[in-house]
Amino acid sequence: MTTKIKVSVLIMVGCLFTVSCKHSDEHKYHTVTDKIEANTIEYTGDISSDIYNETIRKVEVKDGEFEFLIPERKSQIASYNCTECHSQPLEKLKEYKVGEKAAHWNINLSHAGPETMNCATCHGKNDFDNLQSLTNSSIDFNFSHKLCSQCHQQQFKDWKGGAHGKQLGGWVPPRVSNTCVNCHNPHSPQFEKRWPVRYNIQVAKERE
Amino acid sequence: MSESSKKWYSLNLNRSAKSESCGCDKSDGLCDSDKPTDGYDQIMDVSISRRAAFSKITAGLLIGAGAISNSCSIVGSDESKEKSAMEWEEYFKGNYKLMTDEEKEKTVGRLVRSYELNTGKKINMSSKEAEENVLFGYAFNISKCQGYMDCVNACIEENNQDRSSQMQYIRIHEMEDGKGFNFEEADDNYYHEVPAKGHFYLGTQCFHCDNPPCVEVCPVKATWKENDGIVVIDYDWCIGCRYCMAACPYDGRRFNWKTPEIPLEEVNKNQHYLGNRLRKKGVMEKCTFCVQRSREGKNPACVEACPTGSRTFGNLLDPKSNIRWILENKKVFRLKEDLGTEPKFWYYMD
Numbered sequence: 001m002t003t004k005i006k007v008s009v010l011i012m013v014g015c016l017f018t019v020s021c022k023h024s025d026e027h028k029y030h031t032v033t034d035k036i037e038a039n040t041i042e043y044t045g046d047i048s049s050d051i052y053n054e055t056i057r058k059v060e061v062k063d064g065e066f067e068f069l070i071p072e073r074k075s076q077i078a079s080y081n082c083t084e085c086h087s088q089p090l091e092k093l094k095e096y097k098v099g100e101k102a103a104h105w106n107i108n109l110s111h112a113g114p115e116t117m118n119c120a121t122c123h124g125k126n127d128f129d130n131l132q133s134l135t136n137s138s139i140d141f142n143f144s145h146k147l148c149s150q151c152h153q154q155q156f157k158d159w160k161g162g163a164h165g166k167q168l169g170g171w172v173p174p175r176v177s178n179t180c181v182n183c184h185n186p187h188s189p190q191f192e193k194r195w196p197v198r199y200n201i202q203v204a205k206e207r208e
Numbered sequence: 209m210s211e212s213s214k215k216w217y218s219l220n221l222n223r224s225a226k227s228e229s230c231g232c233d234k235s236d237g238l239c240d241s242d243k244p245t246d247g248y249d250q251i252m253d254v255s256i257s258r259r260a261a262f263s264k265i266t267a268g269l270l271i272g273a274g275a276i277s278n279s280c281s282i283v284g285s286d287e288s289k290e291k292s293a294m295e296w297e298e299y300f301k302g303n304y305k306l307m308t309d310e311e312k313e314k315t316v317g318r319l320v321r322s323y324e325l326n327t328g329k330k331i332n333m334s335s336k337e338a339e340e341n342v343l344f345g346y347a348f349n350i351s352k353c354q355g356y357m358d359c360v361n362a363c364i365e366e367n368n369q370d371r372s373s374q375m376q377y378i379r380i381h382e383m384e385d386g387k388g389f390n391f392e393e394a395d396d397n398y399y400h401e402v403p404a405k406g407h408f409y410l411g412t413q414c415f416h417c418d419n420p421p422c423v424e425v426c427p428v429k430a431t432w433k434e435n436d437g438i439v440v441i442d443y444d445w446c447i448g449c450r451y452c453m454a455a456c457p458y459d460g461r462r463f464n465w466k467t468p469e470i471p472l473e474e475v476n477k478n479q480h481y482l483g484n485r486l487r488k489k490g491v492m493e494k495c496t497f498c499v500q501r502s503r504e505g506k507n508p509a510c511v512e513a514c515p516t517g518s519r520t521f522g523n524l525l526d527p528k529s530n531i532r533w534i535l536e537n538k539k540v541f542r543l544k545e546d547l548g549t550e551p552k553f554w555y556y557m558d
Contacts, residue, residue, distance in 0.1 A: 031550060032418040032419075032524075032550040032552060033535075035343070035418065036343065036524045036525060036532075036535075039341070039343070039525050040525055040526075040527050041341045041525055041526070042526055042527060042528060043341065043342065043523055043525075043526040043528075043529070044341075045339050045340065045341070045342070047339070047504065047505035048505070049505060052505070052506060154558070155558075158538075158558070161530070161533035161534070161537055162520065162522075162529070162530025162531070162533045162534060163347075163349070163520070163530070163533065163534045163537065163538050163556065164349075164352075164517065164558070165517050166514070166517040167507070167520070167522075167530055169505075169506070169507075170501075170502075170504075170505045170506040170507050171344075171502070171505065171506075171507055171521050171522040171523055171529065171530075171531075172505035172523075173526075173528070175528075175530070178517075183515070183516075183517065191354055191515075191516060193401050193402065193403065194356065194401065194402065195399070195400070195401055195402070196355060196356055196357040196380075196398065196399060196402055197356060197357050197358055197360075197361050198357045198360050198361055199397070199399040200374040200376075200397050201374075202372065202373065202374040203374050203397050204397055207397070
């Protein structure tokens with residue numbers, strides 16, 4: 001007897017729910033997060049970022065689950081290969097004549113403090129054509145993010161995921177993202193203060 | 209769509225309840241045109257009382273009189289005749305949302321042609337539909353924004369906004385540290401070196417809510433949410449009542465108090481019907497996530513212009529997209545989440 005009642009109560013409750021929750025398609029999800037989760041699907045549409053990034057030479061970054069492209073760097077460095085000048089050991093190059101400009105005179109290192117960093121923190125004394133990690137292994141200029149990530153771990157993590165940095169060409173795959181040095185000058189990485197590009201005079205007048 | 213048979217703007221005068229989408233009298237269902245009729249047909253084909261007919265026709269004539277006199281005149285040039293004919297068709301066109309693809313193409317064609325006749329310059333206008341399996345979303349990093357306002361300038365140029373009224377889609381609010389999100393005390397028209405000490409910057413624009421109150425209140429259904437989540441406006445259907453402006457809790461909508469003016473050489477000629485095409489006085493407009501760009505796979509102009517990478521745009525449904533990673537890995541929040549508007553615009557910090 002009691003089971004009968006229980007069953008009928010269950011059916012009634014069930015009916016109630018089906019009636020009250022019968023929304024139109026528009027209100028199928030309680031939140032947009034539910035909607036996103038329910039409809040998740042990898043983009044396989046016709047549009048591709050390739051046409052917008054045609055002019056950029058790219059290299060591929062592979063790191064765990066992440067695979068994306070970054071602009072190639074070496075061809076963008078004015079005097080690469082470094083060994084075209086650095087054919088001699090550094091000690092010899094130091095003996096420049098009085099009155100001559102020192103090499104790389106235009107570079108003003110403003111990255112951490114002098115106690116933390118100097119030229120040799122990133123540039124090797126022996127292997128001029130590559131960057132040098134903290135443990136003296138070579139890092140290709142095209143993959144300079146590996147060098148930066150030695151200290152900037154959190155930024156590196158966010159960059160790989162896409163929370164730090166900038167995607168080029170648009171939102172469609174394949175993903176091409178700026179690498180660290182495309183936005184930050186490695187010798188002076190902080191963004192400079194400047195004036196906003198706009199001031200709304202009309203708005204200011206109206207608010208007076 | 210359950211209401212597909214009844215268009216909300218149909219006149220419905222003396223119309224029997226049985227008469228379906230079609231205005232013809234055939235009851236056997238073998239109608240000449242199964243496609244939904246546009247505004248012109250609805251007005252012209254509907255059976256209507258003499259009295260109502262006269263009032264409707266008079267109203268139409270008042271506006272169309274010039275067009276008729278021009279198009280029927282023998283002395284008028286071919287161009288002015290074409291122009292008048294187009295103006296007539298434009299006047300009687302229906303709501304964009306209810307147009308067939310063919311009708312959409314036609315109206316786009318008319319707009320392109322009339323711009324050419326008026327200015328001698330060609331524009332490119334699209335009526336591209338939403339991509340399948342795409343839902344657009346946006347993320348804004350308040351740790352990174354420096355308040356340079358490059359985004360605002362890019363938005364104005366991309367979206368053909370009126371220059372003199374300085375009505376802009378994007379606002380960058382300079383907020384004092386330690387005071388929370390205090391919009392009343394924030395300054396959105398600062399002019400000094402940025403970032404200012406002890407301040408942070410937060411940008412707002414249309415958040416393209418998944419449950420948009422602005423759409424809900426529009427009395428003429430001139431604004432709606434597209435399948436890719438972009439909330440759009442049919443500028444030719446908007447009556448300028450500004451209910452949507454009042455309903456938006458985020459100050460996301462703008463009104464054209466005057467005829468928008470853009471220097472001819474600065475007009476962005478890459479346009480979309482629902483996006484940056486030229487507006488007129490008395491209609492609403494707002495951010496459309498640059499529909500003319502985003503539906504082509506590009507980022508909105510603000511995202512592209514931002515030098516700091518504070519702005520991320522993408523497909524929320526794609527598990528490999530940057531925006532999805534942000535939503536899943538950063539501590540994100542939205543403004544006024546308790547309202548249930550479900551904005552698709554998230555903020556986060558480093």
